[in-house]
Amino acid sequence: MKKKLRRLAVTAGVTVAVIAPLAGTAAAVVVTTATRQGSLTQAGPLAEHGFPAWYRDSNGVRLEACTTLDDPLCSTLPDEVPNPDAPVSYPDNFPGEFFYQLAGAQMTLANGVDFGLGMDLEGAWAAEEVRDGDQMVFGRIRIRFDAVEGTRYRITHPYGVDDLTATDRGVNMTEDIGTTPGAFGQALSSRVGPFLKWDPSIAPAAPAGYIGDPGVEHRVVGSPYGTNFVHVEQLDTASGAVVADLGTTDLFSVQGRYATNSGVDIDQATYTVGSDGTGVIEVYASSEPGQSIEVSANAALGFRATKLRGSNGHYYGRFPVTGSVPPGAEIEVVNSSDRPVAKKKRKLVDVVRVTDARYDADNGTLTVAATSSDADATPPQLSVTGLGPINGPFTGVLAPPAAVTVTSSSGGSTTVPLTGSGRAFVPDLPVANAVAVAGAVAGQRVTLDGAGSTGAIDAYSWTQTGGPAVILTGAATPTASFVATQAGTYDFRLIVSGPGGASLPVTVHITVTGAAPAVARAGADQSVVRGRTVALDGSASTGAETYQWRQVSGPAVTLTGATSAKPTFAYPALTLPAAPGPNATYVYNNDPVVLELTATNPAGASTSRVTVRPVAETFTGLTVRYRTGNNEWRISGTSNLLAGQRITAVLGGTLAGRVVGTPATVDAAGAFSIRVTGPNPGTIRTLSLVSTTGGQVLGFPVTVTN
Structure with a gap:
């Protein structure tokens, strides 16, 4: 059973890995069920292979990784190891995938189809090869069985309820949550958890130290919903009503070994050396409570193996050091409670303390002051990330980061927020922009347009600076106007102002010609397919203050915008003879449409005609x-x-x-x-x-x- 489930997880179909949403080759919906009671809660310290030594669930169960071949109750597959005849070792002979929990159920449904369910907490490599930094652990739910495309099913299992619709590949759904390398906490958000284990009230009992025997199907406990079974139902595609009960089982194959080792993580390892060459090393570590955590002897640094002090899973120690700490020096911390003993190494770094981090917005200077715990005769160089070594204030900084990171050439670093000072910012000066319509004629109203001005603007001010005096209307608005009573050149200045101050003035010059009648120009004649829209254009008219279009002849049309320079109309389709006929009064009228434009100003008016002909059809x-x-x-x-x-x-x-x-x-x-x-x-x-x-x-x- 174990081998079959693992092969299902590796070889069948295409896996779609996701961080949060459900994915796969069946249309899938995770159905809201009863409130979830329990989950995975913690990833343990990293073991020597770079994966968590264990995962813990809300019931306090810790399971370790099944990475070896010598334990039939907690084994990886031989074909996952390069040399299955040699002991498993990292990195040369380590499996491509392994499991903290390998759980599944299989049964034959009422319609004779084989059903398979996998519920695993799996370790693997992002690029499917053993490479440090590519380690990932994900929770996987996988459901597979043959089904007719478009049929809908509801599957209730220990980790929820899935509403699935079969595709041309049947029901083939995989949900992987936690596939980001190194982000081992993502698996805690998967649907896997708490761990499943044999029901202790049902004989036989699970082998000591294990959640069960993967070769023996058994009832289990651990479902966060109390659904320690699998139930498959076929649903009506539209309504969701149950149309067939296809099968139920409460027998599962489960593999997992209770973690006996706790591991250890070194959270921080720093040193402090004074000018006299003496100092201390401080070590912060973490593991399970009650462990025997100690630092290994280090002759180069001058201390012996010494135990760390612990409380609630946190461990701390201070150790003497004499003389300079060699570059790249490292310490080793071991958990002597583990079998085999868990070991971790970490390079020593100095402690960087930032005493000043401020930004002067007026001068554009960023001042950073910092010290290192390495105060011997050759202190380390301190630098600000992105700016360089600290040799005084950094100048010409227009936009500082929200926080600065100070790094030491001895490996230490710290990040602190900046404190800013200086005058509050105000908007930039606005920019005035003034235009006027060309071709003005005496007696016409001329518009001055400042709407193109930019920036934060609270006020507009138009002023006449040259030409015959006029009465300016709207001088405090974006658009002003005046009536030129005589020919000449008129000058106007625009200033806009806002919270940033007043803009530089801009001047617009308008040349007004003597009064002359408007000249209408109705545009070139056109040929248009009947039934389509015709656009007229009288904008080439000069001196026009008003426009008026009218139809002179041809099939009757309806003008839209008859008082504008550019009206439109739909050229009417020709009326056909009515069936069945005869139609003695039928008149074939394919004449062109002739329209007339009248352009007017105070000095007079003129007219112009345009002919719109139907395109000839043959x-x-x-x-x-x-x-x-x-x-x-x-x-x-x-x-x-x-x-x-x-x-x-x-x-x-x-x-x-x-x-x-x-x-x-x-x-x-x-x-x-x-x-x-x-x-x-x-x-x-x-x-x-x-x-x-x-x-x-x-x-x-x-x-x-x-």
């Missing part, structure tokens, strides 16, 4: 056939206009006769066709066509066959 490849045997018409052809227009066929040489069928729509290639039964043409042997875009053919010959 039909090619026409065939018109009538079969007397079945009274059927077949009409087809191609238009040069690709406008989706409609085409109507009419009996005879005019458009006033009977209509044949219903209008045909021209397709994207320009083709059209009409195939319809009746009407009988009698003795008429011609047919006419007309389109909504103005195309027409009159009196086209009809080919009559049986």
